[in-house]
Amino acid sequence: MSNITEIKVPDIGDFDEVEVIEVLVSEGDAVSAEQSLITVESDKASMEIPSSQAGIVKSVKVKVGDKISEGTVIIEVEQGDAKASDKDAETAAAAPETEKQAPADAAPPAAAGAESPAAKPAEAGGETVTISVPDIGDATDVEVIEILVKVGDSVNAEQSLITVESDKASMEVPSSQAGVVTAIKVKLGDKVSEGSDILEIKTSGGSAQGDAKPEAAAPAAASEAQPQEAAEQPARQDNSAPQAASAGGLASVPPERHSPTEAFAEADVPLRNLPHASPSVRKFARELGVDLKLVTGSGAKNRITQDDVRQYVKRSLATGAAPAAPAGVAGGGLNVLGWPKVDFAKFGEIEARPLSRIKKISGANLHRNWVMIPHVTNNDQADITELEALRQALNKENQKSGAKVTMLAFIIKAVVAALKKFPEFNASLDGDNLVYKHYYHIGFAADTPNGLVVPVIRDADKKGVMELAKETSELAALARDGKLSPSQMQGGCFSISSLGGIGGTSFTPIINAPEVAILGVSRSAHAPVWNGTAFEPRLMLPLSLSYDHRVIDGAAAARFNAYLSGLLADFRRIAL
Numbered sequence: 133m134s135n136i137t138e139i140k141v142p143d144i145g146d147f148d149e150v151e152v153i154e155v156l157v158s159e160g161d162a163v164s165a166e167q168s169l170i171t172v173e174s175d176k177a178s179m180e181i182p183s184s185q186a187g188i189v190k191s192v193k194v195k196v197g198d199k200i201s202e203g204t205v206i207i208e209v210e211q212g213d214a215k216a217s218d219k220d221a222e223t224a225a226a227a228p229e230t231e232k233q234a235p236a237d238a239a240p241p242a243a244a245g246a247e248s249p250a251a252k253p254a255e256a257g258g259e260t261v262t263i264s265v266p267d268i269g270d271a272t273d274v275e276v277i278e279i280l281v282k283v284g285d286s287v288n289a290e291q292s293l294i295t296v297e298s299d300k301a302s303m304e305v306p307s308s309q310a311g312v313v314t315a316i317k318v319k320l321g322d323k324v325s326e327g328s329d330i331l332e333i334k335t336s337g338g339s340a341q342g343d344a345k346p347e348a349a350a351p352a353a354a355s356e357a358q359p360q361e362a363a364e365q366p367a368r369q370d371n372s373a374p375q376a377a378s379a380g381g382l383a384s385v386p387p388e389r390h391s392p393t394e395a396f397a398e399a400d401v402p403l404r405n406l407p408h409a410s411p412s413v414r415k416f417a418r419e420l421g422v423d424l425k426l427v428t429g430s431g432a433k434n435r436i437t438q439d440d441v442r443q444y445v446k447r448s449l450a451t452g453a454a455p456a457a458p459a460g461v462a463g464g465g466l467n468v469l470g471w472p473k474v475d476f477a478k479f480g481e482i483e484a485r486p487l488s489r490i491k492k493i494s495g496a497n498l499h500r501n502w503v504m505i506p507h508v509t510n511n512d513q514a515d516i517t518e519l520e521a522l523r524q525a526l527n528k529e530n531q532k533s534g535a536k537v538t539m540l541a542f543i544i545k546a547v548v549a550a551l552k553k554f555p556e557f558n559a560s561l562d563g564d565n566l567v568y569k570h571y572y573h574i575g576f577a578a579d580t581p582n583g584l585v586v587p588v589i590r591d592a593d594k595k596g597v598m599e600l601a602k603e604t605s606e607l608a609a610l611a612r613d614g615k616l617s618p619s620q621m622q623g624g625c626f627s628i629s630s631l632g633g634i635g636g637t638s639f640t641p642i643i644n645a646p647e648v649a650i651l652g653v654s655r656s657a658h659a660p661v662w663n664g665t666a667f668e669p670r671l672m673l674p675l676s677l678s679y680d681h682r683v684i685d686g687a688a689a690a691r692f693n694a695y696l697s698g699l700l701a702d703f704r705r706i707a708l
């Protein structure tokens with residue numbers, strides 16, 4: 133027989149009218165007791181609210197953005213026919229009055245788990261020891277932001293127990309002993325310092341590994357003591373846990389233990405830059421080996437959701453791209469020095485702001501293109517004296533209609549003509565093949581408040597200068613408003629980066645892979661040009677052509693740029 137129970141928000145201490153920022157279950161889901169249902173966030177912290185009962189979710193009563201307090205109904209679960217796992221069923225059966233067991237005093241999920249009757253110390257035999265916060269350097273009164281284990285868990289020496297956060301960095305505090313957790317002494321939001329008790333564990337029979345003898349404390353002792361538990365609880369195996377059983381069931385030699393103080397000293401991640409994600413998402417990311425700093429959050433306040441992590445992994449697998457090495461991570465696949473780690477605050481006042489989503493995405497692409505494509509830049513100049521006179525005359529004529537011709541539109545037209553003459557510039561490398569394109573879609577870099585984007589003009593060869601001018605300004609406006617659709621940024625054959633409206637005399641534009649060349653345009657200026665008998669002032673436009681030297685030779689690039697320069701100097705040649 134089935135009965136329906138309302139699962140309500142338990143006593144969550146000071147959290148009142150807190151916002152739901154994630155709903156972690158949906159109708160039809162089987163939930164177990166203690167499984168997180170929603171994540172809520174106050175202006176100070178976030179927490180997950182667990183279910184007090186196992187069962188099947190019949191209805192979800194809250195949605196993202198709702199404000200909730202103690203007593204708000206979160207879901208209705210149906211019990212009886214529930215398809216919850218045996219373990220869940222046992223948990224539920226052992227906890228008929230589970231609402232009363234809901235975490236009091238804003239107890240976090242892990243602390244709630246601590247009260248779960250299913251979570252009993254596994255084996256006897258060892259002694260009970262208290263694990264406390266080790267020397268964490270200057271950091272005192274640091275806040276516990278995650279509890280990574282619960283009562284009943286088997287932990288390895290070095291396995292992370294809690295995450296703490298100072299005003300400069302966050303770090304995970306590892307266990308100094310292997311054993312089974314019998315009590316948790318902290319809860320989310322607690323402030324801890326060196327010596328604060330974290331939890332109690334029952335050691336696995338005497339040969340626990342301590343700080344004093346990290347190597348001598350035979351790694352086999354840890355693995356032999358609990359291979360079964362390790363196998364049963366893979367999700368609890370922290371990535372950093374050195375004793376994770378290998379395929380053959382043998383434990384590897386634990387790596388040298390790093391002092392937690394080191395983590396604080398090294399961490400150069402200001403608090404504001406910490407990835408915004410709930411504990412379960414952090415755990416999920418850890419299990420997949422994903423560095424959350426590289427993931428863009430799509431949730432409220434840019435919070436990273438489980439789906440963001442999933443999408444990130446999918447993208448990485450699809451592109452085969454190695455994730456960009458974040459600050460502090462050595463190499464990134466190249467045999468180069470790690471990024472310098474500097475505590476800028478030591479030298480003066482600082483303010484850290486997260487990179488925009490566009491910057492993160494374009495940055496990763498630019499980085500890949502810069503390191504994977506052998507770039508060479510050919511610099512030339514075009515005499516646009518006549519072209520500029522024509523442009524101004526046209527704009528005067530069209531003053532009433534408001535239609536404005538830009539230099540960029542003329543350049544696009546000329547570039548298309550040059551691409552037709554030099555087809556290897558309108559191509560892409562595909563393994564050992566060079567794919568020649570018989571269409572002419574031209575991208576142009578647009579500067580937006582959030583960063584650089586490259587809208588693409590399709591079939592530029594079929595459009596006139598006026599139409600190109602109109603389309604570039606429309607696309608640039610969409611780009612600035614962040615309203616470009618993905619399709620408006622795809623399919624480009626060649627890109628133009630025009631800084632002419634801003635300044636500069638030349639630069640090295642980075643090729644927009646899989647294209648093989650890009651034209652950088654700087655600001656035109658009058659210069660004395662020798663006409664054979666005298667110097668005369670001419671309006672000269674700097675052209676910087678970066679090309680992929682695997683595909684294009686220097687001579688071809690010089691010819692392309694010279695041809696382009698000739699077209700811009702005498703636009704009538706385009707008709708030839």
Ligand code: CAO
Nearest residue numbers: 538539540577578579608629630631632633653654655656
């Ligand atoms: N030389 C001199 N003046 C130029 C010029 C050039 N090469 N190009 C443009 N100008 C002038 C324009 O004529 C215009 O002046 P008027 O208003 O008097 O006519 C003024 O500069 C502003 O032009 P603009 O830059 O707004 O317009 P545009 O069509 O030339 O460019 C766009 C449009 C979208 C390319 C531009 O706004 C932009 O975003 N540029 C930055 C691109 C960028 O960031 N590239 C770097 C990528 S690599 O990091």
